[in-house]
Amino acid sequence: MSSPPATRRSFGAWGCGRLGSHDVELLAAAAADPDPRVRSQAVGSIPDPVGDDWAFAVLYATLGDLDEQVRVSAVSRLGYTGRADAVAPLVALGADRSRGLTPDPGHGVYAAGASVAGAGRVLFS
Template identity: 40%
Template sequence: MERADLERRLAEHVDAGDTVARDAVAHALATTYGAAALPALLRASVHDRNDDGESLQLDVLELFEAWPGEARAEVLACVSSADPGLRRVGVWGLSVIDLDRRGEHVALVVEAASDPDPRVRGEALGGLGSIFGAGDPRALAALTAGTRDPDPEVRCAAVQGLHSWPGEAVTAVLVARAADADRRVRFWTAWALSGRPGAAATLERLTADDDPDVRAAAGDVLAIGRRASGALEHPWS
């Protein structure tokens, strides 16, 4: 089947929400046309990229590995797109293809953390909180600013991204989010405080939160901390 026909069918399956058919056509495109299939697969990835149709993402990742130059060009085109969905896919793509480039694209993802669309900002903060942004002060600054974003989903992404960053200053930023107006932010704050020195008092307060999920998360984190302390005190047990 011609590439144009496969791309049309792929778009139809995406519009219909048929992830099984979508992934089957995407795989046919990827295996038959290689790098030339990337634009269509990236467009399809705008919708439900992390849902049950994970084979689409696997095909995209395989094309990234097999065609790094073409992948970089397509991902950068997505980042500069007027379509926020494509920008979100592009930001995700940068955090994948940059792993062997030693942070070459961190500045672009930091810039995306200020995108007008909150989904793009959240995607950017997710990348900056991963190994992609690890140790880069620009990533830390963006994540810290993200904890004050007007959108609660973005604040959640920022809080989750700060979990692996050490230091009292980061702990202070997370402690401030324990009073966030959104229960989801407080929930992820409880988990982000796991294992952090000086966080026990905040976690104790969260065990009395109005939201049951927040109370449960804070209790679980405190319990994990107590078990870890017990193991250190009695390493033979």
């Protein structure tokens, strides 16, 4: 269970994304937080990286996070972008069963993969 300060940081990351701030610098720092709930909220709050290489780099880096929920958040954000360069890392993650994701429609993983040039069929077929 998260400590009260971690819970506050998690809500802060959530609020940053939901209230329209989309401060990539702040969210990138939160994506490196020691608490996985904070990292997951931060990653899920990063704005669409379609025109932002830094946001894309942060999301790409978090595909390798040790926590599955953080990786799910990264897949969801990358999967809904229109960037063609998001396909290869998503396919690689899906193919690597040692650090891949558990297919779960409730987490948006199928939808995320399906929205990136059919990657969902490759990720979880």
